[in-house]
Amino acid sequence: MGRFRTDDAPALIRAARLDAGLTQTQLAHRAGLRPPSLMQMEAGTQTVSGEMLERVLRAADYRPSVPLAMQADEIAACAESHGLSNPRVFGSSVRGEDDFDSDIDLLVTPSADTDLFDLALFVDDVEKLTGFPTDVVSDANLPVQLADAVREAVPL
Structure with missing residues (x-):
């Protein structure tokens, strides 16, 4: 299975x-x-392998900010299903510096019942939806090194 x-x-x-x-x-x-x-690929009349799709998307420099915008509601619903709220984006996607090799950086607010498995499952859901590696950071007890991330983070 491809990316x-x-x-x-x-x-x-x-x-x-x-x-x-x-x-x-x-x-x-x-x-x-x-x-x-x-x-034909774009029209859906030709089958596209995972490798070919990745080749075409790389050639277009497909960026994480594109699926983030297209699937914001789905990503927010996934967050909620894992006990997470207030999903925000930070990093290269927010700054307009993202490219095909960028990842997705998300900041979330966990509920009292949220655990690390919920965060891991949410990461997996976002990666499957978007095709991009994803890092998720909880804003509970955020390390001082990530203070800039909170300031630049924007809602999905």
């Missing part, structure tokens, strides 16, 4: 291409594909 969900390939390719400001032809050339092949 990104292949059943979402057409939407992912289109979102990445539009975010990068590329035409289908430009993205096809960057990915080393023939333009008709990319057009």
Whole structure:
């Protein structure tokens, strides 16, 4: 299984291409594909393997901020299902410095019943939804080294 969900390939390719400001032809050339092949992938008429999807998304420099914006409601619902509230984003995605190799940095408020397993399960859910590695930090007893993260964090 690849990093990104292949059943979402057409939407992912289109979102990445539009975010990068590329035409289908430009993205096809960057990915080393023939333009008709990319057009078929984006239209959903050609099956896309996990490896091919990652190749196309890398060529478009698909960034974590794109799926974060597209799936904010789903991510917030996942947080709530694990006893977490107030999910906020910090780091490169907030600063507009994210790229294909960036991760997602989230800050959350745990309920009194939340434990480390809840945080780990939430990380797994976000990674499956977005395809990007994710770090989640609790704002309860936050180390002083992460004070800047709290100041720059913005709601999903």
